[in-house]
Structure formats: structure tokens, C-alpha cells
Amino acid sequence: MTMPGILLAVTGASGAIYARRTLRRLLEREEAVGLALSAQGEAIAREELGMATDPATLILGQADPRVVLYPRDDFAGPFASGSQPWRAMIVAPCSMGTVGRIAAGVSTDLITRAADVALKERRSLILVPRETPFSLVHLRNLTALAEAGAVILPPSPGFYQQPKSVDDLVDFVVGRILSQLNR
Secondary structure, three states: OOOOOEEEEEOOOOOHHHHHHHHHHHHHOOOOEEEEEOHHHHHHHHHHHOOOOOHHHHHHOOOOOOEEEOOOOOOOOHHHOOOOOOOEEEEEEEOHHHHHHHHHOOOOOHHHHHHHHHHHOOOEEEEEEOOOOOOHHHHHHHHHHHHHOOEEOOOOOOOOOOOOOHHHHHHHHHHHHHHHHOO
16 A cells, blocks of 8 residues: 555544535545544544544444554654655644644654644645634744744635535535645
8 A cells, every 4th residue: 555645634623524524525535545634633522423442433434444543652653754655634623732732843743743843844834723713822823833834724614505404514625625636
């Protein structure tokens, strides 16, 4: 199997449906995808998506050998190194704790280390912060990350397409996430 070029990370905020739909759309595009979940991200995804035993099955909704699961403490894996040929990272949903650690350059797990690598190597880093309202601390951390090159993409769907369902709203946000991979 080819090394994944994209890492999808799931952290401890509500909105696991964004991860599920993004992963499905990436696989439809024939992308090789790595998956990493924080402990809290996995716990919340289980509440929102079901109780599958395997985290990759939990997020995708079914088993798929094209999804490579990386342990959260894997500092030796390919996404923890700038010398490996991966191109983008999406954190959806992204907790404010994760935002704060990335903004401060604190690598406590594979997710924060990979984000640090993405920033230092000028690779695409797309953060989908799922919090409202934002505090001043949140806004400062998000600003620091935007200044460092990250894309800050709150899941704020548009309504001009006259959505008929929650799925339509989720698909709008996922479309925006995927469009940022092509920039």
C-alpha cells in the first residue's frame, strides 16, 4: 500500500460527522488517507457515531483497507517527520485544546506533532474548530495559526443552496474542506 498523502485527525470536539464524511469523500477521490484520533476524539466519536471496536471503522462507518490507522503516540511514524512525502493534514473536528497546543508548538501526540510538521514544512494544514462562541484566547490562537499558514475553517454552512437536510449542511462544509486541498 502507498503511504497516505493526507492525515485526517479527529480530536475531542463534537462534530465527528465531519470526519466521517470527509474520509468518505477522500476515499471517493482515490486519496490514500492516514487516520489519527485523540483519546477524547475517539470517545466523542463513539458517542456521536456508534460503538465500533476499530477506530477506523468507527469514523468511516465500515471497514476499509485503504484507511491506515496511526496510533496517537506514534512519534516514529511518517506524519511525525518532515522528511516523509505527505502533503496535507485535516483536523476535523478540532478542539480548542488542540488548537492551543498547535499554536504553542507543544507536541504531545501524533496529531500535534504532525500539525507542527505541516506548519514548518509549509504543507496544507486545515483546522475545523468546533466551538462557539470563541473566547479571546481561542481567537488569538486561531490567528497565530492562520499567520503561520494554517487554514481555519469553522464548520459554518451556507444556506443559499437551500439545504433540505442536516446531510446537506455537512456536505457543504466538507466541500469547503476538500476545496482547500486544491489550493
